[in-house]
Amino acid sequence: MSFYVEYIFTQQTGLQKGFSFNGPSWSISVEWIINLIFFIFINKSKRLIIASLILIASSLTLIVAFVGNLTYLTKLFGFLDTGLLKACFGFFIGVLTAKLANLIHLKNSANFAWDVITFLSLPALFYFLASTYINNMLGFQLAVVGLLMPLIIISVANGRIFKKLLSLRPLTWLGDISYAVYLLHFPIQIFIFMFRKHLPFPLNSGEALLCYLVLVTSISHLVFVYFERPAQTYVRNKLRHFPFIAAKAV
Structure with missing residues (x-):
């Protein structure tokens, strides 16, 4: 059962029983679920904002009352996975952030005051x-995710x-x-x-880290160029048949 629910990225719906054979995939599962919720409300901006506020408040209430830490997965x-709660909280904070950033950008030209705010905020993030x-x-x-x-x-x-x-x-x-x-x-x-036994250097060496970074970025570049970007183009072309979605997806 665990294999099948992870294969279709539904393990964070409460269906998974026992240990996971691919633990980090929980984050992909919650993204899949959260984006489905997002898609339901993407048509109307006002409805999306209201839904975001409700989902943020609901997730926050459950996290504070029953979880106590955003890093806990239980x-x-x-039946309700806490990974889904924290993803819901963070994702829809991001939705409101994007709305607010666009609103401010439309009403104000870029200025150095915002750079000062960034300069003062980054040390706080790094310290955290x-x-x-x-x-x-x-x-x-919660303060970092929801405010900082x-x-x-x-x-x-x-x-x-x-920005430059x-x-x-x-x-x-x-990016x-x-x-x-x-x-x-x-x-x-x-x-x-x-x-690891066939490598000419130990895994905890600088050489291993460098090779790992080169390997990850190289493969990721190939995936982006030959799969992700063509897939994005294909989906956008298909969305042109649905104007109300295409306008939001641009």
Whole structure:
């Protein structure tokens, strides 16, 4: 049963029993489910905002009341996966962030004040990520996901310096291949581990890390160029037959 539900990415619906043969795939499963929910509400902007607020509030309430930490993966009431809750919270925070960033961008031209906000916000994010004490506290986790990250995204989108910096070709390339990296990095780790005895250097060496990074980015680039980008083009062309969806997908 576990194999079949993971094969179709439905393990985070509460159907999975026992151990997973591919633990990290939980995140792909929740993305699949959350995007289906998103697709239902994408037609009307106002309905999407209301739905986002309801889903954020519901997820937040359950997380605070029953989970206590965004990193915990367990089941509530015997069927509700907490991974789905935290993904729902973060995803729809992102939806509202995108709406707000676009609204601010339409009403204001880019200015350096937003760069100052970015410059002041980034150290707080880095400190949170570096501190194992703080980043395990639910209050700080929610503040970072619900407030700090949206603030950074909005300030970068409406500033000048950081926006230009992130527009540099090497960084946009990393952005292009990032989803492929996300999907492939763990299987590549397993592959390397399987052949570790044949490597000319230990796995914990700098050489191994460098080879791993080159391998992941190279394969991800090929996947993006020959699969992901053509698939995106194909889907967009098909969506032209559904104007109300195509307008949102552009």
